[in-house]
Amino acid sequence: LDFARERSESPWPALRVIALALSDRGQESLEQVKRHFPEPGPRPLPNAAAALACLHSLGRATGFSEPMFLAKRALTYLLRIEAAPIGTGPASLFARYVLGAAYVMLPDFFDTAGRGVKLLAELASRLEGGKLKGGGVSAGFKRLLQEEALPAAEVRVHWFLARGWIRLGEIREARASLDRVILLSDPSSPLSLRARMERAGLGV
Numbered sequence: 001l002d003f004a005r006e007r008s009e010s011p012w013p014a015l016r017v018i019a020l021a022l023s024d025r026g027q028e029s030l031e032q033v034k035r036h037f038p039e040p041g042p043r044p045l046p047n048a049a050a051a052l053a054c055l056h057s058l059g060r061a062t063g064f065s066e067p068m069f070l071a072k073r074a075l076t077y078l079l080r081i082e083a084a085p086i087g088t089g090p091a092s093l094f095a096r097y098v099l100g101a102a103y104v105m106l107p108d109f110f111d112t113a114g115r116g117v118k119l120l121a122e123l124a125s126r127l128e129g130g131k132l133k134g135g136g137v138s139a140g141f142k143r144l145l146q147e148e149a150l151p152a153a154e155v156r157v158h159w160f161l162a163r164g165w166i167r168l169g170e171i172r173e174a175r176a177s178l179d180r181v182i183l184l185s186d187p188s189s190p191l192s193l194r195a196r197m198e199r200a201g202l203g204v
Helices: 012-022 026-036 044-060 065-083 090-105 113-127 139-167 171-184 190-201
Strands: none
Touching: 012 026, 012 044, 026 044, 044 065, 044 090, 065 090, 090 113, 090 139, 113 139, 139 171, 139 190, 171 190
16 A cells, blocks of 8 residues: 555545535535535545545435435546546545445445445455555554554445445355454444344354
8 A cells, every 4th residue: 555655635625525424514515525626536535525425415315306416426426436547545545445335335226236346345355464655654653554544444345345245145255244344343343243243144
């Protein structure tokens, strides 16, 4: 994973959008998207942030036209991520995670579950045993990313990968992804408990 390659990009507008979206401040996040990156661009992190803002706002959307508008809007940013070359830096890998997770969770109408599973499986392979590259990063920060951030990211990737495998009816593969979540996550965490319940429901 090449950390230095993406350090020249200013991440703060995109990170603000992500923080607002994950805090259920959907309208504010959409306003920031409109202000800073109203259209898909060449950088992965803003595209991922914009897609997240649209997708997290879906839960509060009403009627038929508003949810469909938000889903299609998210898809324009997701398609830009999918079409871009696969980078090795954290922003690129985060964008691929958002892309894969969104694809496995979008309604069947969009027919993206299979592509989402493929994307997440590739990302899981990259994250497993991944190493950070690039200068200008302190040894302590690099160790924090290596020992904490990457395993946490792998947990989330395998959680959504399991959701995708289940949607595709591939139960053996879903079990394997859930086993990975259970192995890597804190046993007392809500996600670990959910994974154990899901795993028990899928049998041996």
